[in-house]
Amino acid sequence: MANIYTVAVLGLKGNLVEVETNLSRHLPKVIIVGLPDTAVQEARERVWAAIENSGFVFPRQKVVINLAPAQVQKSGGAYDLSMAISVLQASGELKLISEPTAFIGELSLTGLVKAVPGVMVMVAALKEFGFQNIFVPQKNVKEASVIEGVNIYAINNLAQLIRHLNGQQKIEPQAPVVFYNEPSQATFDFQEVHGQAQAKRALEIAAVGGHNILLVGPPGSGKTMLAKSFLSILPPLSLDEALAVSKIHSLAGLLTEENHLVRSRFLRSPHHSASVSAIVGGGTYPKPGEISLAHRNVLFLDEILEFPRAVLEALRQPLEDKIITVSRIKGSVDYPADFIFLATANPCPCGYLTDPSHECHCTPMEISKYRKKLSGPLLDRIDLHLNVARVKSHELISNPSTGFDYAHHQSLAVGKNSAESSKEILARVISARQRQADRQPDNLLNSDLPPKLIKKYCVLSSSNQRLLLTATEKMQLSARAYYKILKVARTIADLASSQNIEEEYILEALQYRNKIWSEL
Secondary structure (H helix, E strand, C coil): CEEEEEEEEECCEEEEEEEEEEEECCCCEEEEECCECHHHHCHHHHHHHHHHHCCCCCCCCEEEEEEECCCCCECCCCCHHHHHHHHHHHHCCCCCCCCCEEECCEECCCCEEECCCCHHHHHHHHHHCCCCEEEEEHHHHHHHCCCCCCEEEEECEHHHHHHHHCCCCCCCCCCCCCCCCCCCCCCCCHHHCCCCHHHHHHHHHHHHHCCCEEEECCCCCCHHHHHHHHHHHCCCCCHHHHHHHHHHHHHCCCCCCCCCCCCCCCEECCCCCCCHHHHHEECCCCEECHHHHCCCCEEEECCHHHCCHHHHHCCHHHHHHCEEEEEECCEEEEEECCCEEEEEECCCCCCCCCCCCCCCCCCHHHHHHHHCCCCHHHHHCCCEEEECCCCCHHHHCCCCCCCCCHHHHHHHHCCCCCCCCHHHHHHHHHHHHHHHHHHCHHHCCHHHCCHHHHHHHCCCCHHHHHHHHHHHHHCCCCHHHHHHHHHHHHHHHHHCCCCCCCHHHHHHHHHCCCCCCCCC
16 A cells, blocks of 8 residues: 545645555456545546556556545546556555655646646645645646745656656756736826826725725716726735735636746726626636635726626625635635725716716616616725716817827816826825835735724824714715725825824715715
8 A cells, every 4th residue: 555645625725635545456447435526536547548658557456546535525637646656656666755745737648747727726735734845747837836945846747757756867846936026017007098087096095095996987988997097006916915816816727837926916807797606706616706816906897787786796795804705515615805896887777877968868767777786785895986077078188289288287277187107106006005014914905904903093083083973974874884984084194194094084085985876
């Protein structure tokens, strides 16, 4: 009997799997036990062919392969390599392995070792279990080498691995991957968005504090363009963030040999035809959905009211808890879902209710039914609500033959330069986030502050407390909305380099909780 190790992944957690092989004098037969799925059961054919085609002899005996523990479901082809090594060691073709060693990889019939999804998660789990030597497919080696403190060996084929384990041809461990971040690949720069100074201001606040934001306005007002510019003012990913994001993408099979680590911010923008499972995750064996793939980044729902209500209501828990629990018959797993939620919407089905230049033909009943898709509890979880008006035609004139920039002239008149580039805004965002990091533990953003820390870091004077309480009562806001206003005011204060939350910051935060729907 021989003992070899690999790992079974459930969500972002790993279960150590011991691969036991027993040979007995019975009619030749291969039996795999230990709660394997169909893909694992079919491994007996792949393992047999890979061993024979690599120049070795598969035992002509009864072969029982046990994947322990038996109560953990095993799925996928990542167990092939460990089973092959276990069989060869049991048959005497391979020397006994003395050091703790784990194997990950799928075998082809010719003995080639193929890439498998989730390698980064598997290697991280094996490291926690104390393994120092881990063998992975060549195409997975870069994402595996991101995890420091373990020896990662790249394997092309089964014969190469056996020669290494028998001491005939050594394979050198891979050098660790050096992390560096990259700037976000935003579609637009804020300088390209004419007008919309207030919307740009709200997006800047959202970028600093990690606040959720909803933009409501008629078609052509620039909502989507503003949203696609948002990435350009988000700070670069840190190493911890990049690893957290990359593990989820590895599990989803989105990493490649070339793109083995997520190095820049991105925006996940699912279509409104996406199902609940596609958004929150699911499947027979639960897989991460869009909200988990957007972890530490941006989830953008363009025209949010076109999404089915069931999909929108499924966002309520992750927006509150920053985590999503996916329960299926085959298991229940938790996936992280800490993202900035960015959404746009039209004010009515035709979109022109708030547009003075177009007549709206929707009936009050149609408008009411349309808006009910966005429930009060979900709307309450969005920090910033903003009505976006159509940009006037003369604001679109920029640098004509006369050299006059109307938008720049108007912005200077109100003391703000709406023609600022994303680079300039990003500098303020990074500076304000640094103030948060210096003040708050664990790099908590203002939007993530729990009630205990809100009392500590969002202190108000007596007059400002009365102001906020009065506004909360008049606007009929919930307790959740009260604290969100307080956290937004804290973010505005950070942008202003102020230690204290002044009255003007509270008033500005209150503006973003006004009724976004115009009166019928």
